Amino acid sequence: KAGVTQTPRYLIKTRGQQVTLSCSPISGHRSVSWYQQTPGQGLQFLFEYFSETQRNKGNFPGRFSGRQFSNSRSEMNVSTLELGDSALYLCASSLAGTRPDTQYFGPGTRLTVL
Amino acid sequence: AQKVTQAQTEISVVEKEDVTLDCVYETRDTTYYLFWYKQPPSGELVFLIRRNSFDEQNEISGRYSWNFQKSTSSFNFTITASQVVDSAVYFCALSEAANRDDKIIFGKGTRLHILP
Numbered sequence: 378k379a380g381v382t383q384t385p386r387y388l389i390k391t392r393g394q395q396v397t398l399s400c401s402p403i404s405g406h407r408s409v410s411w412y413q414q415t416p417g418q419g420l421q422f423l424f425e426y427f428s429e430t431q432r433n434k435g436n437f438p439g440r441f442s443g444r445q446f447s448n449s450r451s452e453m454n455v456s457t458l459e460l461g462d463s464a465l466y467l468c469a470s471s472l473a474g475t476r477p478d479t480q481y482f483g484p485g486t487r488l489t490v491l
Numbered sequence: 492a493q494k495v496t497q498a499q500t501e502i503s504v505v506e507k508e509d510v511t512l513d514c515v516y517e518t519r520d521t522t523y524y525l526f527w528y529k530q531p532p533s534g535e536l537v538f539l540i541r542r543n544s545f546d547e548q549n550e551i552s553g554r555y556s557w558n559f560q561k562s563t564s565s566f567n568f569t570i571t572a573s574q575v576v577d578s579a580v581y582f583c584a585l586s587e588a589a590n591r592d593d594k595i596i597f598g599k600g601t602r603l604h605i606l607p
Contacts, residue, residue: 420582420597465534479526480595482536
């Protein structure tokens with residue numbers, strides 16, 4: 378079974394631009410979560426989608442948004458980029474059956490904001 | 492509130508030595524999962540183990556072993572006969588059953604250097 382895939386792997390943007398990151402979960406997994414990883418803050422939860430609905434959101438500004446498609450693929454969008462948005466963005470998928478569930482992570486998208 | 496503490500930010504050992512990574516957690520829930528993930532330089536978080544709060548049996552998988560002790564709220568990870576390929580950042584994490592959002596709370600991670 379293929380793992381979680383994320384595209385692109387690397388992105389360089391400038392302040393004020395917007396960016397869209399993509400995540401394809403493991404086949405059969407219906408839940409997709411997004412995390413931001415920075416050296417200072419560590420791994421922080423952004424949001425989770427299940428069956429095309431956002432189930433929960435972390436403590437991030439509204440510039441961070443996402444969506445999930447009927448095939449469980451998910452996209453994350455960051456608008457009006459700031460220097461502090463430079464980070465590794467990790468996507469994780471899980472079956473989302475009974476809670477709690479094991480999350481399997483993709484390789485991440487490394488975003489650099491100049 | 493749930494919390495995971497990995498007090499060791501960085502550890503260096505010589506190859507073939509044993510090394511233990513500490514993890515202490517806080518939760519008010521009685522049903523929870525604990526996890527260990529490995530993050531090599533490539534960046535991907537690799538799932539290593541999940542332990543249910545009702546199962547305190549220690550687990551061994553090859554050179555890896557885990558010691559779960561509810562009495563001290565600890566879930567420590569030992570690598571026996573370490574190898575250079577074990578060099579990575581290791582994260583301990585917690586997920587509560589009562590937590591409706593499926594999110595995992597991660598510790599800050601322990602960076603492990605295995606020196607040849």
